[in-house]
Amino acid sequence: MKKSKVFWGLCLLAIIFYAVVQVMISGGILDMYYQSILIQMCINIMLAVSLHIIIGITGQFSIGHAGFMAVGAYFSAIATMKLGLPFPVAILIGAIVAALAGLLVGIPSLRLKGDYLAIATLGFAEIIRIIFLNVDYVGGAAGMVITNLSNWTYAFMGVFVTILVIANFTNSRHGRGCISIREDEIAADAMGINTTYYKVVAFTIGSFFAGVAGAIYAHNFFIIQPTTFGFLKSFDILIYVVLGGLGSLSGSVIAAIFLTVVSAYLSGYPEERMIIYSLVLIIVMLYRPTGLLGTKEITSLFKFGKRGGSKV
């Protein structure tokens, strides 16, 4: 009863936040520049949260996330630019194809562990990228030119649904199954949990939302090229998750917001930019080795405060 109240409260808060920003956009307070940063923030949050379910919850170290983003981006772009389908349908197509790719990659490779899995996923992401590089239908190395269809509403809806699904998944029976795999795979297996099944499920859900992020990305930046989705992009996403704290959903959200803002702010200082960005990362990792929030959620901080209050 209480849990659901918190849940609806947070939903309402999110919708209020959306409405306020929307009013500010139509009122002209937030010009194109801030809108663009907000949308990029949303895309990064989606990517971070969708990787969080794979790394943070299930404990499978995947560094090929940009590959699934690329699948979502390219297939949604084909849907809108070549087939003339409406944008929402294209997002769904991109996401579903990305999820299928995740399933395809996940079934054989999730039998691997640790470093081996990391290398396998990295390899698959590169394969996906090289395929797009050599298919002339999607423009090859020159990339695909795309009209701008996404806006704050789509980006926000994407984030909202992503967090909603992944938060609820984490708190469900399936989510607890995934967490048990993270804690100790052998013990989980011994308790009768179908570890391969849960790993593949988490991987597929993660890929699905990476596909959503890719679709919105593709329709926001006018052009997609295979080089955009190289392994450095995968590492960027990994940084959000690790910086936020492995296992903390709100941590990865906060890290994604934080790093997007830092990166946007520093674009005016080209010479010092990468030095400062790296310093920020090093300092955070030195002082918070478990990431910004560790494995805690931001809501649990408030709960703690409430409990303290009632004692007094």
Place this chain on the structure above:
Amino acid sequence: MAEKKTLKRFASLFLASTLIAGALAACSNEGTTKESGGSSSSESSDVIKIGANLELSGPVASYGSSIGDGAELAVEEINAAGGIDGKQVELVKVDNKSDNAEATNAAIKLATQDKVTAMIAPATSGNVIATAQIANQNKIPTVTASGTAPNVTENADGTINDYVFRTCFIDPFQGVVAANFATSELGAKNVAIYADNASDYAKGLAASFKEQIEANGGTVVAEEAYVADDTDFKSTLTRIKSANPDFVFIPGYYEEVGLIVKQARELGIEAPLMGADGWDSPTLVELAGAEALNNTFITNHYSSQDPDETIQGFVDAFEAKFSEAPNAFHALGYDTVYYLKDAIERAGSTDGEAIQKALAETKDLSLITGTFSVDEKHNPVKSATVLEYVDGNQEFNSKVNP
């Protein structure tokens, strides 16, 4: 009871926040109108802002920073000579990390935050396309110094990006120049093509070269491909050697080309080799070795050894400031600023539409990288320079007019 209370609390919070937002919106409307009024008055007073959205970090940082240096020198010279129509020029540099999304963001930032009069677009074609729509929407004339792909200014459906221009020639032109040079200067009949398969630049050059050489009566006896990051080319080169060509065209970038040239000479391919502006880097000489590079040619935007007076003036000024010889990207960045200066002067205002019109009407503008007029596709019609490598140095060979 408790439930009702929280519901009430949420409802009141919601109402309050919407009210505040509404009020803020009203305020800000005033704020923005005031601001825009302020900026327009400052525009007419003393400073012309030119934004530079460049690759200052990331994989192609050397291109972007070279253009930035060239532009900086040009701005300095213009300001020392009294500016444009008496107004000083300010260069606002923004880094786009060689990334499409960052290039879009940087363009938006320049257009809406810094309120620039004109923009220098990124160095690589993909990043230019990522900024083209922003330029069109905000009516900010944008010139790329080195975005050579045809679809930078022309969309797939044949429409032109109104506010996008370029200082460099387009890819197919270099292939045509190379083919004409091969037949008329070197008398080549049986040619081989060895192109980078992973780059659109190389593929485009190879296609236009092939078309032109066949039109000139030559035959392509071998057509092979490599992929960027390869290091061993010997088996393919042996195949090319057995076809016995009297000329080999190798469009690609310097990292691989350096090794290809070296290995080709080791295998005993003595025919002249030719490439395009992608070869232009000191690294090429290090990789291939000065001796292997003898009897190789490239087409390029300009040569620092061109005896032309204005070019030598530029080379001296550049060496005085940066203590190195300017490469083609330096020259193109420098020219881009003068191209914009010329258009702003002819437009007589800093209004985007007027400058756009002036840019499109540019005629016989004489710059470092050649004299050019702009065609209806916003491409400059200009000459290309053919350079020959002699003992590791680029020697000026000839100028080829379109």
